[in-house]
Amino acid sequence: MKKGDIIWGILLASLLALFLIPSTRDPILIASEAHPYIGGFIKFAILATMGDILGKRIASGEYQLSVQVIMRAIVWGIIGCMVTLVFPVFMGGAGAAQAGGLLPFAGISFVQAFCGSSIMNLTFAPAMNTFHRVLDMWIEASANKESVNLRKIISQIDWVNFVTFNWLKVGIFFWIPVHTIVFLLPENLRVIVAAFCSIALGIILSFASKKSSSSPEIANNEGV
Template identity: 45%
Template sequence: MKKGDLYWAIVIALFTGFVVFPATHEIFVNLTTNHPYIGGFVKFALLATMGELLAIRISTGDWKMPSGVPYRAFIWGFLGIIITLMFQVFAVGVGGALKSGYLPGGDSSFLFAFFVSSIMNLTFAPTFMAFHRYTDTYIDMYYEGKRNIRATDVVSRIDWNGFVSFVLIKTIPLFWIPAHTITFLLPPQYRVLVAAYLSVALGILLALGKRKKK
């Protein structure tokens, strides 16, 4: 066991304690309810970045700080804000479609959760993941010393075959749709907590997908 393993575990344990301990749990729920975008930013900036660090540890056998960590964390935070909004957009949209008969299922909570998860992951998720892959690649290129980086330079650098074959075709149906179906079966106040921990898995899966051929 390396020293970094302990540090990583301590950070996750501290966050978990803040979420689970009754006094601070109420603070966490109130924060994410009253200030959802701030909560979304903090959750994803912290936990998804921790997921990326763990992915590096898994794939290389050692703890290595990726270049541009503050920028990567900021982008994760920004994506956390977008994901927070999309959770609401898709939940309300699917709920309306079920009530109006545009989707089958009526009052079924399982079908509601399944449709939200499926539609969100088959429409929004690929765009979101591609955007993250683009920004991640841009940061890599910048810290390699490249300047005047054009969009075509970044796009040509990305392993789109790996992105489609692993991130989209494998992780969406096999992990994200089932995981978010469970998430949307929970009461709204608990979806925030589940999303926070899924962001760790998100960081791991995207980082491992990026390094799949290395």
């Protein structure tokens, strides 16, 4: 275990403690309710970036800290704002569809959560993943002093791997079950739990990257 691993672990434990100790958790949740987009930005900017950093550490053996990390944290923060908005949209929409007879088993929370999670990860998530991938490649190209334009970035994406692995495997087998559980939690805890789950995703993707070194696209896939 390297010094960086110890520092990363201490930081994660400290963040977990903030949400487990009532004296710190309650003010954070109150502030997040008062300023939901700011709260979503900060949670994902910190936690999802930690997942990225750890994933790259597992894949490469070294921690990679640079200005790019800050730029990626900003992108994750923007995604945190998106998540803050779409969680109630899809969870509430699933409930409304059940009440209107468009989805089955109205009034059953688990079914509502599963339907909301499934619809979100099969519709919104692919668009968000693509947005994230394009910006990630943009950041990489800028750091390498390469010319950057949208057409070039889109043409460089390995769409077969991106769709089959990210949209389908990760979306269906990881995020749909995870978000089903998240949607069963109290509303004020959903975004923060999803942000913590993004750390687990970073670890999963790092091992997938190791097993599929011939497919670099996998190493840079994300989720909601």
